[in-house]
Amino acid sequence: AKTARLLKQSGVPTVDLLGELIPKPQVPFVAPDNQQVAELAVQYFLDRGYQSFAACGFRTGLRPMLDQRCLKFQQQIQETGAECALFTPRGGGKEGPSWEREQEQIARWLQGLPKPLALFTCNDTRGREVLNACQTHNISVPEEVAVLGVGNDDILCQLSDERLSSIDVDPQRVGYQAAAVLDSLMQQKPVSDLTFIPPRRVVSRHSTDSLAVTDPELATAIQYIRRYACRQIQVEDVVKQVNLERRVLERRFRKLLGRSPKAEIIRLQLVRARELLAETTLSNTEIAYRCGFNSAAYFMDLFRRKVGQTPGEFRQTSQSPEQIV
Template identity: 40%
Template sequence: MPTKRPTPRVALLIESSRSYGRELLMGIASYVRVHGPWSIEFEEGDPAEHFPKWFSRWNWDGVIARVSTPAIAEILGDTGVPVVDLSGSLPDAGFPRIRSDEEAVGRMAAEHLLSRGFKNFAFCGFNGMDWSDLRRASFERRVAEAGFECQVFQKPGISPSSAEVDGEHHGELQERELMAWLKSLPKPCGVMACNDARGRQVLTCCREVSVPVPDEVAVIGVDRDEVFCELSVVPLSSVILNTQQIGFEAAALLARLMDGEATEFSSTIVSPVGVMARQSTDVLAIDDRHIAAALKHIREHACSGLDVESLLKVVPLSRSVLERRFSKILGKSPKTEILRVRLNRVRALLAESDLTLAEVAEKTGFEHPEYMSRLFKKKVGVTPGEFRRRSGSTGLPAK
């Protein structure tokens, strides 16, 4: 009779008071439900603030952690067991990493604000924190590609080795400077906050200095933290990270490492899902009232089979004038914008529902799912089925 394989003992060192950490844990749980069992230990709170006393009591087979400080990296390195890092803040720590595609996050936020017609842009983050700086750099690049400049809140940052919650506390101390900065921005302005906590703070400061949101300042955050987004002064738009998939992929990688597979040091990135638009960006910063009306109609009706000919019935312009103004103001054609809105909806439905491809096509204005699939592959780079698998925190099969 073969020897029964012992259950791996795994430590999870993940801050769990925020939705991001909880979503990571849910992704790990999804993997373990199918491929376990594992004996798992974790606790509420932030290991970077209070490293758990129980960690030294056991011999671990593997660890999944957000390695945010050199002290944690040293402790984990001394264990000699496989470690998967979900932070990436310390690239020299030597652990394989899985994290969000921060470049795609910044670009997606910029695209959202550009689609609202903004010409003035700003970024508010936590200077010196790896993930915030990467999002800022990508946001700035996309804004520059569109021909605009980006103002950055430049209050001195924190040590890159500091914990995330320390960075947010540091940010709370800057509110007076943040209020002055918001008042000084050219208006109307589209502002990206590095995460929803920072976005909520920006919205609060706007209220304190009587800057109307979204009319003068539109704000988008990152994480889709429902508590922060819904309890903000104005409901906060947010880039949706594929956080459960990050946790799932981390657990799968750790399982391979614990099985002795030789895996070279690497960094794996997981693409964000899309944007959850709320009131904080529900505005069109366009002086041309006809183009503003066209964009509003596209947002509301793109998934109902809208085409350019139908759009011309709403906007009293000739096709050539409409396309010329669209290109001048937004750098794209009306047809391109219609397809962008529809494909964004396809992405969201693939990631968040178990609808078949035929049902997704029907709900997004595509007459034939085969055409939708070809167009999706061309624009996104993967098939709808592959995108759903990569977004498969719910474990739903492609249909």
């Protein structure tokens, strides 16, 4: 914060990427959109049937943007009518507790929370530390605690056999936008004080590879849909996998996820379509085929109705600058 103030006073064009001065930025600030990050995380866990939630950040005030990220997650969970525990390190004076002490605190905190637990961590560093604490104290991941990070840092997420699921916050676009703001400052053009970049998607790995579903037939149905949604399956195919009548399956499905099996199939098809639009240059025809839609025309019409954009518009706003060029 002191460095940012000195740079501001010196008149040197400066862009903040850490958010240490939030909520009162003294230089232009560019960062991932915490509101949308939290929304993505909440929906991700709800789609997996979780009813117990928690968020884990660092010592309050150390990184205000990361504090805000956890609070946004907690607030949105509470809006669903559920509770969300929030971890705050204790002791250690101004510097906070030692790493070993904090690991013990995290483990004890997790041991006292209801299971299965959906745990949101403020970034991948914190997510990796939580995984270490769970491993050291024999807390099963993801069966007891499903851990989701933010940042999708390849090194941190792939560091061990317990690979960390994480939200891809599109760091290339964040960096590109920060450079654009800096360029405008250097040319003495007006810029926005705050620029927030929407996250791209959740990248699922081992740390969340579980469903918080106690109903075995429902768990089987959900797993089947997740595996084969893009292979033109119908609800009748799902019914064949479980020992239930269709109307019973529909009722249980709606009670848990708030939507029908058919709606879940379509949702997962569109999730995959968004990924392909953002990450490839495949045509609409090829994407429709890969996602299990009957035709490109049907895919484009459905995408526009459900997403609010045409596939082309979505691709233009979702791809990183270097992909667009």
